[in-house]
Amino acid sequence: MKPVGYLPFILFSFWLLLIVLKKRKALQEEKRRARKAFLEDSKVGLSLKKKDYLIDQRGIERSNPIERKFKRRFLFELLETFHHQCASCHKGDVKLTLDHFFIPKSQGGNLMVKSKRGYWVCNALPMCRKCNQRKRDLPAEQFFQPEKLHELKLKMVELSWLINDFYRDDE
Ligand SMILES: [Zn+2]
Numbered sequence: 001m002k003p004v005g006y007l008p009f010i011l012f013s014f015w016l017l018l019i020v021l022k023k024r025k026a027l028q029e030e031k032r033r034a035r036k037a038f039l040e041d042s043k044v045g046l047s048l049k050k051k052d053y054l055i056d057q058r059g060i061e062r063s064n065p066i067e068r069k070f071k072r073r074f075l076f077e078l079l080e081t082f083h084h085q086c087a088s089c090h091k092g093d094v095k096l097t098l099d100h101f102f103i104p105k106s107q108g109g110n111l112m113v114k115s116k117r118g119y120w121v122c123n124a125l126p127m128c129r130k131c132n133q134r135k136r137d138l139p140a141e142q143f144f145q146p147e148k149l150h151e152l153k154l155k156m157v158e159l160s161w162l163i164n165d166f167y168r169d170d171e
Helices: 003-044 065-081 129-135 146-164
Strands: 096-100 112-115 120-122 124-128
Touching: 003 112, 003 146, 065 112, 065 124, 065 146, 096 129, 120 146, 124 129
Parallel strands: none
Antiparallel strands: 096 124, 112 120
């Protein structure tokens, strides 16, 4: 084969590399914007309003990729943050269930939900069966007392920071 025979291949490789680099740069830029928005919003408190989130219809299904990912990667951190106690009554010697904190499952809420500003927010709370049943689909503002809600929102910021993995470039 004459050397010129390699030229299309070299050009093609170069083109492919450019595309990969461009895509990578766009992703990094997206992440940077999301991180900035997260830091701004968490100063005033992350929103508990459904309208500020992108609702994925798969959320209504019992188990979906987003919920599975949450359980696989962040369940332990969630339980640690709450000292393995119910987020509402603080009982620790009971079986804990996962509650959808501010966007109920019936309204398409997943255990983590994506803000329209580009970052992920933890929508999960560990709760004992009794409290979970009492809460049902009640909005968080109605179920929790204001001081309690404030405390939960601080934990939500902590967990959401972790979920976003802002310092990692993969995914
Ligand atoms: Zn409880």
